[in-house]
Amino acid sequence: MRIDPIILGHNQFIGVDHLSQDRARNHTERFSDTQRILDVVKIFYDLGGTGMMLSTHPKAMTIxxxxxxxxxxxKKLNLYPLIPYAQGYVRRANEKGVIGMVTDTLGSASTSRKFKILLKGGVGMLRKDFLNILSTLIDVEMLPFKESNVKAVFLHNVLTDLALSLKAQGIFEFYIDYIKDNYGVAPAFGTMNFARLVESFDEWGLKKPLIMASFNRAGFQMNPSREECERCLGEYDVDVLAMSTLAAGYLKPKEAYEYLFSLPNIKSVVVGISTREHAEETFGIIREH
Structure with missing residues (x-):
């Protein structure tokens, strides 16, 4: 699966920072204006970037x-949905109740589409059919992207790692087939347990996966260890979209990307940029490699 070599991340736009709460608050305030988000996307595109990752955070529709x-x-920007945005469901259910949450979530769907999704989800609930419920969740989450250039759909690491902990091979097989058959794009997985995931895929005989996982010189979010992740990266047939490459700002871009591109099977990198200067520095260093 060929994906964009540089993909714009979205954490800075929704106030997520894994190292600094102060920086997270600053990003939240700065990007409360959607025009500022669009300005960054334009800078990214002007520098040659054509891929963007986006979750179904409440800001997603506005973006x-x-x-x-x-x-x-x-027309030219490729999108990589990261689904589901589980925190959003919990918050909306607390604020508006389950009915209000469902109404808001399905707001962009046509009447017939709403009926189809609700019927399928209701049947799944009555039958306690988890895979039917999962397919409904996927359909709901993909509604904002129905007119977009989607290249791959990433299952959020929360669900990926939960299914992995349960050794639920069937869930992975179902997700792969459902995304391919219903959306015609690449199924992909986010994880905080890269080594265990690729070993499980190999054990189950699943074909070469596309995985988003942390790779950085500091070993930040590389479980169970940097050494084990590097070993599996070299031993298994896998395509990797690298995230957390700067270890949440702990590393400088030059040292981060020198390390990253010394590794095999790294097909792409997620970058979080917020200014033109940062974007130009990032693109310049990555293109050197």
Missing amino acids: MEAIGSEPELS
Whole structure:
């Protein structure tokens, strides 16, 4: 599966920072204006970037609408949905109740589409059919991306790692087939347990996966260890989208990317940029490799 070599991450736009709460608050304040998000996306695109990862955070629809207002961007920008945004379901259920949550979530769907999704989900609940419920969740999460250039759909690491801990081979097989058959794009997985995931895929006989996982010189979020992740990266047939490459800002770009591109099977990297200067530095260093 060929994906964009540099993919714009979205954490800075939604106020997520794994190292500094102060920095997270600053990002939240700065990017409360959607135009500022769009400006960063344009900078990324002007420098040659054509891929963006986006979860179904409440800001996602606004960001999608802003991108849609730019004809060239909406035509040429490839999107990589990260689903589901579990925290959002919990928050909306607490604020508006389950009915309000469902109504908000299905807001962008046509009446017939809403009926189909609700019927399938209801049947799944009555039968206690988890895979039916999972397919409904996927369909709901993919609604904002129905008119977009989607290249791959990443299952969030929370669900990936939960299924992995349960050794639920059937869930992985179902997800792979459902994304391929219903959306015609590559199924992919986020994980905080790269080594265990690729070993399990090999044991189950599943074909070469596309995995988003942390790779950085500091070993940040590389479980069970940097050494074990590096070993599996070299031994198994896998395509990797590297995240947390700067270890949440602990590493400088030059040392981070020198390490990253010394590794095999790294096909792409997620970058979090917030200024033109940062973007130009990041693109310049990556292109050297």
